Amino acid sequence: MLINTEKNEARLLNFDGYKRANIREPELGFSLIELLVGLVIGMMVTLVIMQVFSVFEGQKRSTTGTADAQTNGNIALYNIQRDVQIAGFGLPTFDKKNSPFKCIPSPTYDDPDTPIVEDFDMFPITIIDGGSGSDQVTVRYGDTTTGGISTKIPTNPTLPTISVDNNMGCKLNDVVMIVNGSTCAMTKASAISSPDTTKITVAPDVNGKVANAAKSGASLSCLGNWNSITYGVSNGGLVRNGELRVTEVVDIQAQYGVSDAASNNKVTTWVDATGGWSAGGLVNDRNRIKAVRVAIVARNGLLEKDNVTSNAPVAWVGTVGSPAPIIDLTGIPDWQRYRYRVYETIVPVRNMIWSKNTLE
Numbered sequence: 001m002l003i004n005t006e007k008n009e010a011r012l013l014n015f016d017g018y019k020r021a022n023i024r025e026p027e028l029g030f031s032l033i034e035l036l037v038g039l040v041i042g043m044m045v046t047l048v049i050m051q052v053f054s055v056f057e058g059q060k061r062s063t064t065g066t067a068d069a070q071t072n073g074n075i076a077l078y079n080i081q082r083d084v085q086i087a088g089f090g091l092p093t094f095d096k097k098n099s100p101f102k103c104i105p106s107p108t109y110d111d112p113d114t115p116i117v118e119d120f121d122m123f124p125i126t127i128i129d130g131g132s133g134s135d136q137v138t139v140r141y142g143d144t145t146t147g148g149i150s151t152k153i154p155t156n157p158t159l160p161t162i163s164v165d166n167n168m169g170c171k172l173n174d175v176v177m178i179v180n181g182s183t184c185a186m187t188k189a190s191a192i193s194s195p196d197t198t199k200i201t202v203a204p205d206v207n208g209k210v211a212n213a214a215k216s217g218a219s220l221s222c223l224g225n226w227n228s229i230t231y232g233v234s235n236g237g238l239v240r241n242g243e244l245r246v247t248e249v250v251d252i253q254a255q256y257g258v259s260d261a262a263s264n265n266k267v268t269t270w271v272d273a274t275g276g277w278s279a280g281g282l283v284n285d286r287n288r289i290k291a292v293r294v295a296i297v298a299r300n301g302l303l304e305k306d307n308v309t310s311n312a313p314v315a316w317v318g319t320v321g322s323p324a325p326i327i328d329l330t331g332i333p334d335w336q337r338y339r340y341r342v343y344e345t346i347v348p349v350r351n352m353i354w355s356k357n358t359l360e
Contacts, residue, residue, distance in 0.1 A: 066300050066339060069248060073298030073343040076238045076246040080294055083139040083229050084347040088124030090142025090223040092150035092179065098219035100177070101262075101287050103184035107177065107209065111188060120175055120186050120226050125292060125349060127254045127273035132328040134233040134251045135273070137294065142223035145169050150179070150219040157214050160190070161201050167192055170222035176202055178210060180218035185209040189222065236299070236332075248299045250332060250340070253315050253325035257291035257346065267291050270322040291348045297327060300339040307336040316344055 030038070091100045100122060109120040121140060128136040146169035153164055162178075170176075174189045187210050193199035200220065205211050214220075231252065232239055238249040256277055257267035267290050271277045276285065295315035318324030327342075329335040 066341070069298040069300045069339070069341045070343075072246050072248050073296050073341055076249045076296045076298065077294065077343045077345055079238070079240065079245055080137060080231050080252075080296075081345055081347050083141075083231075084125060084137070084292055084294070085350060086141045087139045087349055088141060090144045090146075090148050090221075090226070091122065091124070092148050092177065092219060092221040094148060095150045095179065095219050095221075097217075098150065098179035098181065100179055100184065102182045103179060104182045106286070107184040107186040107213075109175070109186035109188065111203075113188075121228070122177065122184070122186065123286065125289075126279050127256065127292070128279060129273040130252075132326075133331060135254045135325075136230055136232040137252065137254050137292070138228060138230045140226060140228050142175065142226050144174070144222055144224035146222065148221065150221040153178070153214060153216060153218045153220055156216050159202070159205055159211060159214065161199055162214055162220065163198055164200060164220050165198065167197050167200050167222075170200055171224070174222040174224055175226035176200065177221045177223055178213040178218055179221075180213045180215050183213045185213040186226075238296075248301050249296060250299045250329065251295075251297035251327055253295040253297075253327060255293045255322075255325060256289050257293055258285070258288040259290050260288075262287035265290055270318075272325060289349060291346055293344065293346050295325070295327075295342055295344040297329070298341050298343065300341075302339070303334065304337045304339075308339055309336045313340050313342045315342060 092098070093100065103122060106122045108122070111120065124140055126138045126140075128138070130136065149169070151164045151166050153162060155163060157163055170189055170192050172189060172192055176187050176189050178185045178187070187205070188203040189200055190203050191201035193201075200222075202210060230241055233249060233252055234242075234244075236248060236250055237244045238246040238252075255270045255272055258269050258271060258277075259266055260268050270293055273279065293316075297313060312327045312329045315324050315327055329340070332338070
């Protein structure tokens with residue numbers, strides 16, 4: 001029987017002579033319903049992935065911001081510590097007879113050549129209490145090459161020229177300190193004699209303080225450039241003499257470490273710069289200051305969606321006799337939505353041997 005392949009495509013003779021049915025199978029693929037289900041599942045998986053990514057990204061930013069706060073806090077603390085460690089350098093602390101520790105009141109000088117700069121002040125370090133805000137720390141030191149060695153004024157001078165035993169180490173425009181017992185004065189060197197090395201010409205004695213101190217037997221010291229460095233907080237950053245140094249520093253708290261007596265070098269109490277320890281009341285007890293304690297509050301710059309800080313951080317654990325300073329961050333907008341770290345240190349005033357009895 002002849003097979004008609006044109007009319008009967010469903011039948012075919014295979015290679016081994018047997019017949020088999022050649023049934024055309026339907027084409028395979030996804031239906032519309034299957035596509036819609038797959039699309040929904042894919043969208044759900046994408047949504048979960050994005051949520052997980054958002055959570056981990058937030059955690060990463062918080063961790064990175066905390067690391068930045070740690071770096072900023074340590075750098076800010078190092079800047080202040082570096083200057084406090086050299087506070088008072090250049091003062092004639094080695095003069096047993098005419099010591100700056102005996103100056104009452106502390107001498108100052110208003111330089112007419114620099115009207116925008118604060119008056120020269122002998123006091124090596126001053127804390128201005130900020131109340132509910134940040135404190136300010138001012139450090140003063142010289143850069144003299146003589147390191148605080150004074151020279152004698154053998155005879156009563158005829159101002160503005162002062163004859164001394166030796167003016168080596170003194171330079172033009174150096175800040176000059178004259179000590180005569182408890183009477184002291186600060187002025188500026190307007191000329192240094194050469195080759196004669198026994199004369200120094202000082203700035204005009206406007207208020208007569210130099211004339212009162214510059215007597216026979218007094219001591220004169222050239223302090224070099226008498227630097228005055230003030231640290232504070234402005235616009236969320238640490239500033240040094242008004243210039244931004246470290247960002248995301250929001251608060252400074254500082255205290256004096258004082259001893260029971262000027263002749264004792266042991267710190268027994270930590271006090272805020274208030275009351276008798278304010279800038280204007282330090283004359284009587286200034287020689288009791290042996291160290292400074294500083295706390296820096298650094299902020300993670302990431303503004304969180306929710307509140308992450310309920311209470312302000314604490315500088316250090318205080319006692320009844322030495323209460324810790326209060327850190328108040330409520331003046332910062334949305335302060336509870338930031339994270340904070342506190343870094344603190346104790347810096348001895350090592351360039352000022354405040355115990356005058358040890359010098360005698």
